[in-house]
Amino acid sequence: MSQRLSIPNARKKALTLHVGMLFFLAFPASTNYQLKDYGYGGGGVGNSTSTNYAIEGIIGEQNSTKLDGTTYGLGPGLQFTNQANVPPAPTFTNPSNYYNKLKVVLDTGSNPSDTLFALAVSTDSFASDTRYVQSDNTLGATLGIEDYQTYSAWGGASGTLIIGLAQATTYQIKAKAIQGKFTETGFGPTASATTVSPQLTFDIDVSASDTDTSPPYTTNFGNLVASTVTDSPEKIWIDFSTNGESGGRVYVYATNAGLASTRASYTISAVTGNLTSLSEGFGAQGSTATQSSGGPLSIATAYNLASNNVAVTDTTIREIFTSSGPTSGGRGSFLLKAKSSAVTPAASDYREVLTVVTSASF
Secondary structure, X not given: OOOOOOOOOOXXXXXXXXXXXXXXXXXXXXXXXXXXXXXXXXXXXXXXXXOOOEEEEEEOOOOOOOEEOOOOEEOOXXXXXXXXXXXXXXEEEOOOOOOOEXXXXXXXOOOOOOOXXXXXXXXXXXXXXXXXXXXXXXXXXXXXXXXXXXXXXXXXXXXXXXXXXXXXXXXXXXXXXXXXXXXXXXXXXXXXXXXXXXXXXXXXXXXXXXXXXXXXXXXXXXXXXXXXXXXOOOEEEEEEEEOOXXXXXXXXXXXXXXXXXXXXXXXXXXXXXXXXXXXXXXXXXXXXXXXXXXXXXXXXXXHOOOOOEEEOOOOXXXXXXXXXXXXXXXXXXXXXXXXXOOOOOOOOOOEOOEEEEEEEOO
């Protein structure tokens, strides 16, 4: 006899299994570095060029972007390896109180001699003002291929002057390098220098020796002996300094065009010539001209005389000292000479008023 087992209210149950997978992602790292982003491909290098461009493509290299810090920049892969060395900050100075130019000496960053360098200049640390040094040493808004030059073309160890700058302004400068296709660097760190305002200093002294004196500026010939050339007992000294691009000039002119006497109603006229052979006359003769640097300061040709030769001092403004470039510590002097004749009226009020002026060429 067979029996059937029956289980009342039996329920069928289904069993569902959930299978989880756990992945770990690890970056290559050590106590000294961490490589944050990397990838690999099948490998390969290719480039494409035309008359206007050149492109290099690389497959299968680490693909991290460039890492930058306050004191370094680190780029991965062959692209960055190909690049020239980023130039350190140039040496940027104002060696002669320039008001319109500054001197730059490149640091090559140990790049080869055929490396080309470009220079960028700013007045606001490259926030909104960026200009580029052109091949003629002026500043321009764009950077052309002709503006990339070798270290030698930029003046080598002597450097070069960047011209056409604004006065009393601080400039920043930085450099980048290139040595063929796919090698151009970014700009390196900056240096700064400041132009000054245009300057001209001038002073006169009246003394027998090279001495600073104070007003009133006078010299007295004393008694003029007829037919005898008499030198003024003191010289007229000038101090002259300027940062003018083309130096400057010192001029002299006179009120009476000679030694004039109101009492005698007579003038010993200012002359150009040799007082030894002239019957009478009055004039000036350059004596000395020196400078600490620059210039040079020179006696103008008309007054660069010797013996008893003199040049005229009259109501015409005449150049007596000249300087062709910026001059520091310029110092010059000139002497007055006079001669009376046997028929020159005697009087105690013979006098002349000389005015000495200067100008600079900026």
